[in-house]
Amino acid sequence: MTILYIxxxxxxxxxxxxxxxxxxxxxxxxxSIQIYIPNICYIEAMAVFKQKKQAITNFTKIMNERRxxxxxxxxxxxxxxxxxxxxxxxxxxxxxxxxxxxxxxxAIDRQQAKSKCIYLENHILQDTCSAILTQPGQxxxxxxxxxxxxxxxxxxxxxxxxxxxxxxxxISNNTKDFDKPEVKYALRNAGIRYFTMTQxxxxxxxxxxxx
Numbered sequence: 001m002t003i004l005y006i007x008x009x010x011x012x013x014x015x016x017x018x019x020x021x022x023x024x025x026x027x028x029x030x031x032s033i034q035i036y037i038p039n040i041c042y043i044e045a046m047a048v049f050k051q052k053k054q055a056i057t058n059f060t061k062i063m064n065e066r067r068x069x070x071x072x073x074x075x076x077x078x079x080x081x082x083x084x085x086x087x088x089x090x091x092x093x094x095x096x097x098x099x100x101x102x103x104x105x106x107a108i109d110r111q112q113a114k115s116k117c118i119y120l121e122n123h124i125l126q127d128t129c130s131a132i133l134t135q136p137g138q139x140x141x142x143x144x145x146x147x148x149x150x151x152x153x154x155x156x157x158x159x160x161x162x163x164x165x166x167x168x169x170x171i172s173n174n175t176k177d178f179d180k181p182e183v184k185y186a187l188r189n190a191g192i193r194y195f196t197m198t199q200x201x202x203x204x205x206x207x208x209x210x211x
Contacts, residue, residue, distance in 0.1 A: 001032055001033075001034055002033050002034070002166060002167045002168070002169060002205060003033075003034050003036060003158070003166055003167070003169070004029075004033050004034065004035045004036070004168075004171065004201070005035075005036050005154045005157075005158070005168065005169070005170040005171070005192065006035060006036075006037050006041075006171050006172070007037065007038065007041050007150050007154075007170075007172050007174070008041040008044040008045050008048065008146075008150070009172050009173050009174045010022055010037075010171055010172065010173075010198075011041065011045045011104065011107045011108065011111065012045060012049075012104070013173055014026065014103055014104070014106075014107040015045075015100050015103045015107060016052075016100065017099070017103065018173070019173065019197065021197070021198035021199045022171070022198040023103075025198055025202070026110045026111060026114060026115075027110060029114055030205075033205070034115075035111075035114060036115060036116050036117075036118050036154075036157065037111060037115055037116075037117060037118065038117070038118045038119075038120065038149070038150050038153040038154065039117040039118065039120060040120050040146065040149055040153070041150060042108065044150075045104065045108070049100070049101075049104055052100060053100070056093060056096065056097045056100075057097075059093060060090055060093050060094065063086050063089055063090050063093070064086075064090065066082075066086060067083050067086040067087065067090070070082045070083040070086065118154070118157045120149060120153055121153070124149065124152050124153060125149065127152075128145065128148050128149050128152060129145070131148075132145055132148070140152075140180075140182055140186055141177045141178075141183065144177060147174070147178070151178070151183065151186070154170060154187075154190075155187065155190045155192070158190040158191060159190050159191075167191075167193070167208075168190075168191050168192045169192065169193045169194075169195060169201055169204070169205075170187060170192050170193070170195065171195050171196075171197070171198055171201050172194075172195075172196065173196050173197060175196055178194065179194070179196055
């Protein structure tokens, strides 16, 4: 059995269509893989979705305003062509928002059916909040409460005395925060291999399964 830890970016990569292999893995995980996710990732995923929805909505408003301006220009063929193209762009932008919503909802439904939650412990929350306020330079991830909570929750779970002595892996394409020497060192000390893409994890998993 291999324990696989995932986090918010795994869900969002599915929602945004950036990691097809993540969607396939979540849809039909091998029996020898047990997936775990910190429960706070669902909250963060909703917050990220809200931000992206707002960005798409704002872009639609900008295009609507530009389309109105183009339609008022009765002398330029380019303006009328732009108005037509913006008509289609607005439609496609709304479809994109629907796609994002549908894929995220589907990913969360599959996640809840195919994985187990790791619940945030009070001492991790208290210690992390205290460190953010008093020793921010000592945090593994600078100036990011949620990423520190996620990381500490995963490492804590992996090092529990009751944690199964199985191989453990962690997938996150959040390379800005997690693909750092100090973070990878902390994960490695907890017996966790770090992968930035689902395909890289699958390549490793399949290769070790053949040996």
